[in-house]
Amino acid sequence: MSRSRKRGRLVVVGGVAAGMSAAARARRMDRELEIVAFEKTGYVSYGSCGLPYLIAGIVKDAGDLIARTPEEFAKQGIEARTHHEVLSIDTANKTVTVRDLEQGRDLTVDYDRLVIATGGSAIRPPIPGADLEGVFVLRNVEDGIAVRDFIAHEEPRCAVIVGAGYIGVEAAEALVERGLETTLLSRPAQILGNFDPDIALVMQDELERNGVEVSVDDAAQSIEGDSTGRARAVESAKGQHETDLVLIGAGVRAESDLAKQAGIALGFKGAIAVDEKMRTNVPDVYAAGDCAETYHLLQKRPSYVPLGTTANKQGRVAGTNAAGGEAVFKGVVGTAITKAFQVGVSVTGLTLKAAELSGIPAKSVTIEHGTRAHYYPSPGRVHIKLVWEPEDGRLLGAQIAGPVQEAKRIDVFATALHHGLTIRDLQGLDLSYAPPFAPVWDPILVAANVAAKS
Amino acid sequence: MSRSRKRGRLVVVGGVAAGMSAAARARRMDRELEIVAFEKTGYVSYGSCGLPYLIAGIVKDAGDLIARTPEEFAKQGIEARTHHEVLSIDTANKTVTVRDLEQGRDLTVDYDRLVIATGGSAIRPPIPGADLEGVFVLRNVEDGIAVRDFIAHEEPRCAVIVGAGYIGVEAAEALVERGLETTLLSRPAQILGNFDPDIALVMQDELERNGVEVSVDDAAQSIEGDSTGRARAVESAKGQHETDLVLIGAGVRAESDLAKQAGIALGFKGAIAVDEKMRTNVPDVYAAGDCAETYHLLQKRPSYVPLGTTANKQGRVAGTNAAGGEAVFKGVVGTAITKAFQVGVSVTGLTLKAAELSGIPAKSVTIEHGTRAHYYPSPGRVHIKLVWEPEDGRLLGAQIAGPVQEAKRIDVFATALHHGLTIRDLQGLDLSYAPPFAPVWDPILVAANVAAKS
Numbered sequence: 059m060s061r062s063r064k065r066g067r068l069v070v071v072g073g074v075a076a077g078m079s080a081a082a083r084a085r086r087m088d089r090e091l092e093i094v095a096f097e098k099t100g101y102v103s104y105g106s107c108g109l110p111y112l113i114a115g116i117v118k119d120a121g122d123l124i125a126r127t128p129e130e131f132a133k134q135g136i137e138a139r140t141h142h143e144v145l146s147i148d149t150a151n152k153t154v155t156v157r158d159l160e161q162g163r164d165l166t167v168d169y170d171r172l173v174i175a176t177g178g179s180a181i182r183p184p185i186p187g188a189d190l191e192g193v194f195v196l197r198n199v200e201d202g203i204a205v206r207d208f209i210a211h212e213e214p215r216c217a218v219i220v221g222a223g224y225i226g227v228e229a230a231e232a233l234v235e236r237g238l239e240t241t242l243l244s245r246p247a248q249i250l251g252n253f254d255p256d257i258a259l260v261m262q263d264e265l266e267r268n269g270v271e272v273s274v275d276d277a278a279q280s281i282e283g284d285s286t287g288r289a290r291a292v293e294s295a296k297g298q299h300e301t302d303l304v305l306i307g308a309g310v311r312a313e314s315d316l317a318k319q320a321g322i323a324l325g326f327k328g329a330i331a332v333d334e335k336m337r338t339n340v341p342d343v344y345a346a347g348d349c350a351e352t353y354h355l356l357q358k359r360p361s362y363v364p365l366g367t368t369a370n371k372q373g374r375v376a377g378t379n380a381a382g383g384e385a386v387f388k389g390v391v392g393t394a395i396t397k398a399f400q401v402g403v404s405v406t407g408l409t410l411k412a413a414e415l416s417g418i419p420a421k422s423v424t425i426e427h428g429t430r431a432h433y434y435p436s437p438g439r440v441h442i443k444l445v446w447e448p449e450d451g452r453l454l455g456a457q458i459a460g461p462v463q464e465a466k467r468i469d470v471f472a473t474a475l476h477h478g479l480t481i482r483d484l485q486g487l488d489l490s491y492a493p494p495f496a497p498v499w500d501p502i503l504v505a506a507n508v509a510a511k512s
Numbered sequence: 513m514s515r516s517r518k519r520g521r522l523v524v525v526g527g528v529a530a531g532m533s534a535a536a537r538a539r540r541m542d543r544e545l546e547i548v549a550f551e552k553t554g555y556v557s558y559g560s561c562g563l564p565y566l567i568a569g570i571v572k573d574a575g576d577l578i579a580r581t582p583e584e585f586a587k588q589g590i591e592a593r594t595h596h597e598v599l600s601i602d603t604a605n606k607t608v609t610v611r612d613l614e615q616g617r618d619l620t621v622d623y624d625r626l627v628i629a630t631g632g633s634a635i636r637p638p639i640p641g642a643d644l645e646g647v648f649v650l651r652n653v654e655d656g657i658a659v660r661d662f663i664a665h666e667e668p669r670c671a672v673i674v675g676a677g678y679i680g681v682e683a684a685e686a687l688v689e690r691g692l693e694t695t696l697l698s699r700p701a702q703i704l705g706n707f708d709p710d711i712a713l714v715m716q717d718e719l720e721r722n723g724v725e726v727s728v729d730d731a732a733q734s735i736e737g738d739s740t741g742r743a744r745a746v747e748s749a750k751g752q753h754e755t756d757l758v759l760i761g762a763g764v765r766a767e768s769d770l771a772k773q774a775g776i777a778l779g780f781k782g783a784i785a786v787d788e789k790m791r792t793n794v795p796d797v798y799a800a801g802d803c804a805e806t807y808h809l810l811q812k813r814p815s816y817v818p819l820g821t822t823a824n825k826q827g828r829v830a831g832t833n834a835a836g837g838e839a840v841f842k843g844v845v846g847t848a849i850t851k852a853f854q855v856g857v858s859v860t861g862l863t864l865k866a867a868e869l870s871g872i873p874a875k876s877v878t879i880e881h882g883t884r885a886h887y888y889p890s891p892g893r894v895h896i897k898l899v900w901e902p903e904d905g906r907l908l909g910a911q912i913a914g915p916v917q918e919a920k921r922i923d924v925f926a927t928a929l930h931h932g933l934t935i936r937d938l939q940g941l942d943l944s945y946a947p948p949f950a951p952v953w954d955p956i957l958v959a960a961n962v963a964a965k966s
Contacts, residue, residue, distance in 0.1 A: 075952065366945060366952045367943070367945035371940075388940050389942075390942040393944045397949070402948075402949070432579065434562070465944070466920075466949050468944050469923075470923045472944065473943075474927055479927075483930070483931075486825075489847060490860070490922050491847075495856070495919070498561075498824050500923075
């Protein structure tokens with residue numbers, strides 16, 4: 059692909075959430091632009107957040123995870139090439155070197171604008187045995203298919219999940235649904251490290267009620283294999299856990315090596331440094347998604363929050379700007395949500411723990427309250443924790459645990475955090491009320507009222 | 513009850529939502545205060561919003577609607593007297609004249625502070641036959657019991673509901689659940705007049721899908737009775753509807769006659785005029801709930817929005833201030849929500865219709881979008897309508913119609929309206945995402961993105 063061409067060319071490195079959002083958005087901005095996306099796996103435009111549901115069997119076909127296929131992108135005039143890995147970026151000459159993994163040959167492609175959306179990779183903790191057969195991570199579609207097929211063909215009876223973050227908790231539900239005796243190991247003294255312990259405990263109780271053996275304060279130390287090289291047990295600080303399947307959910311790190319080698323500046327936790335237009339420090343090079351840092355509006359500094367919704371927003375902004383438009387992504391307040399079985403948990407802003415770690419003075423309350431009028435059938439009670447600055451009452455964060463869909467109420471707090479609302483502001487919110495939806499005092503208002511008194 | 517007493521006395525006129533909130537709050541503020549509440553019906557502290565569910569049979573016992581009984585209030589040192597009607601208020605001498613409806617005698621009670629919480633009364637349109645047997649309104653617990661018992665004893669086959677606001681729609685669901693052939697008459701050309709027509713139509717479709725005969729642009733003109741004085745048919749602009757039961761849901765007007773006769777100033781739509789401390793124009797006299805006006809934060813003027821959640825907030829503020837504390841109720845943004853069958857609808861702020869009536873320049877879009885990741889089981893799609901000022905993009909209002917619980921997403925827009933967010937602000941909101949809760953672009957963000965482009 060040489061430069062002897064009339065139209066400008068946008069090259070996108072990585073074809074998942076951020077990359078394909080950028081490509082689609084750039085196409086809307088500029089009908090003439092040539093747009094090529096290179097993806098090293100066999101799939102573009104998928105939701106990796108859906109992988110636990112592929113394992114659980116809720117998603118029947120891996121293809122269902124795909125939002126748009128390369129054929130569909132082609133109809134929009136976007137060339138999405140799977141099994142193409144970008145090996146290097148030459149920002150001086152504005153070219154990328156790409157390996158066609160199926161044909162085994164390399165090509166050089168020049169670009170006018172570049173969007174790096176290489177995503178994140180699953181962290182594999184350096185424990186002996188992590189490369190044994192039957193040990194998995196859950197990051198791309200191939201990973202999800204591998205776990206699903208392993209369960210179908212090998213009929214494992216039990217599983218150990220190493221790491222109790224979102225993926226660990228979601229995978230625990232999925233494996234139980236598949237009939238596996240499941241153990242969840244958490245190195246910290248609580249699961250879901252992005253939550254305060256009292257809220258995380260609600261989820262831990264729910265996992266245990268559904269048969270998951272949760273072992274906290276218990277780091278995996280090694281994975282033992284049998285004579286065929288297959289994982290058979292996980293040795294942890296507290297003992298030995300026999301297993302037929304090991305799933306490592308130890309978090310995600312930014313896949314930024316390619317950018318680094320090209321001289322592009324990295325920022326927080328090794329993620330690619332970007333400004334609010336998603337520009338890197340190199341002209342005409344943008345970055346978006348799990349490979350890039352994210353500005354945290356409360357901490358007022360870059361952070362690393364690899365989530366699909368942020369990746370899509372960043373991709374959209376990168377694509378707009380790369381196609382000559384004007385868009386900004388101001389940042390996140392740290393909102394996240396997950397469920398397992400009949401419990402949903404959500405968080406936005408700072409936990410009490412995080413505020414204390416950052417040296418921010420903070421008070422907190424946790425309430426438990428009904429979610430419907432007391433005389434109306436209810437899915438159950440909800441826990442809401444508020445964290446705020448004692449001096450001016452400004453909300454710093456909120457967490458919810460309760461019946462699955464109740465966790466979505468967190469969006470009210472997320473909106474409040476974007477605009478600096480105080481506890482007093484929350485008390486006055488005109489939230490919707492009718493018996494099938496809330497008590498006459500919505501739990502959000504109850505939490506604010508209790509906070510105001512404390 | 514004479515003035516030869518040591519403690520101050522708070523008298524509360526009306527013992528439902530606002531009145532008993534005020535009493536309870538005053539007790540928390542001041543342990544010594546004498547607190548007496550007079551309620552003319554037989555029940556205090558109930559949720560009139562629950563009455564449709566009493567008819568439907570979801571609430572089994574009328575007593576279940578009661579939040580706290582007079583006995584429970586007594587334990588807090590609050591005297592709640594049912595069947596006591598306040599006949600007059602003498603603000604010069606600071607007394608009220610109260611009729612004990614059971615004993616048939618009047619008493620004079622002096623007060624130091626007075627909270628008027630006389631509520632609203634169901635509007636009975638002046639149509640001939642409205643006083644026939646078998647014609648009901650739905651306002652207090654006795655009304656609900658009367659309808660329920662009429663259905664149980666008289667076994668009506670069919671019903672006509674006059675008026676298609678919240679109560680009309682909720683009653684339609686209830687009557688269908690009870691097996692009645694139900695007709696809903698709406699004088700305007702749409703049901704749910706507080707909504708724009710396109711959103712109201714989603715609810716109308718759901719009612720019709722469930723067998724309700726909805727007749728819009730069709731005013732009731734008279735109710736015909738049989739020889740025993742029982743309602744038998746409703747004559748409307750479009751024809752005659754035979755019926756065994758008529759329910760009038762023609763709205764609520766402020767019950768402010770008592771206050772007016774006492775020389776207390778009335779305001780919007782005849783509701784008692786109050787400031788943000790819920791003070792009337794007379795010293796030491798407060799008003800709260802459906803008898804009082806409500807400041808509308810978007811219209812920047814008093815309005816009349818008789819809803820339980822507002823009544824509770826106003827009561828709380830009135831009680832705090834009446835007991836010597838300091839609290840303010842800044843007002844509402846016009847949030848409301850209801851459901852029938854499998855559809856929920858909600859509104860906050862101004863509809864397009866209301867903006868146009870107020871002469872406020874406004875643009876709008878309505879989107880329809882999925883409510884979960886495309887590969888995750890979903891309760892269905894949701895309609896979201898946004899209304900905003902073209903010049904600065906400031907949100908003016910939002911409406912939602914869709915699967916019941918999805919309507920609760922309106923609270924994000926309500927929060928946004930309290931703080932003047934623009935469409936662009938909405939686009940940047942860090943709302944929670946995981947496949948069981950939302951698509952990667954939450955429908956709220958999709959609506960904002962579409963609005964931004966239009």
